Amino acid sequence: MTIYMGQNAIKAFSARAAGQPYSLTVLNEHSKWQQFALYQTIPQIIGPSVAPSSLAWMVGGAAAGSATQPSMSSFNWTIDYAATVGHIQQLGSAGSPRSFMTSSTTGVMIDTQNTVPVTYQGPFPNGAPGFPEGPTDGVKGLIVVKADSTIPDTLVQASKNTYLNVGIAMAGKPTIAVQLEPGITYQFTPKPKYYILAGAFVEGQVIDTATSSAAYEVSFTGVTDVAVRFTQQNQFMPA
Secondary structure, X not given: OOEEOHHHHHHHHHHOOOOOOEEEEEEEXXXXXXXXXXXXXXXXXXXXXXXXEEEEEEEEEXXXXXXXXXXXEEEEEOOOEEEEEEEEEOOOOOOOOOEEEEEEEEEEOOOOOOXXXXXXXXXXXXXXXXXXXXXXOOOOOOEEEEEOOOOOOHHHHHHOOEEEEEEEEEOOEXXXXXXXXXXXXXXXXXXXXXXXXXXXXXXXXXXXXHHXXXXXXXXXXXXXXXXXXXXXXXXXXXX
């Protein structure tokens, strides 16, 4: 994360090299320090019996600013994917929000090397889910995770208040997670939509529906660099 102030923010944004694959710049015009969370949704997941959770993918902050003297927070990434497994605690609190805790990841492609098995190693709940083998070729355009019979079922998970999850990560950080169940093949369609929120977040935190209602969609249609303003009225606007 990089923070600039005033005219330096505008100059830095204008002069950035075009070699970075993707970037989002937030110009903070608000008179208070702000924290921002960038998260993703994906069009479809085939396999789970419950809806996936979006996670606070990247978190950054910006100092107090104004319309003429904005501060700047920058998010930069490349589109590289990984399959990831871990767990999300049942309950959260202000000091410890519900978040995805990664146990294992493995890099995957989209058109090749995109299918991986997942297993549970050790006694539950003190063991961990993991990937026993590397990725193999599968259906182009998907990321596929195949859960075997060693994964504890949902009743066993509930009895220990340990909820296993599987998902995908981008640029080394988890983006989406859904409950992991035995014998299910999970198919993720990696065509994300990006959203930004203002508030207090930690990376990996579950974005609930009440919070997401205030999110602003960031469109990268035809471009790889986007800027938005966060105004004194607590709204995101195009820059």
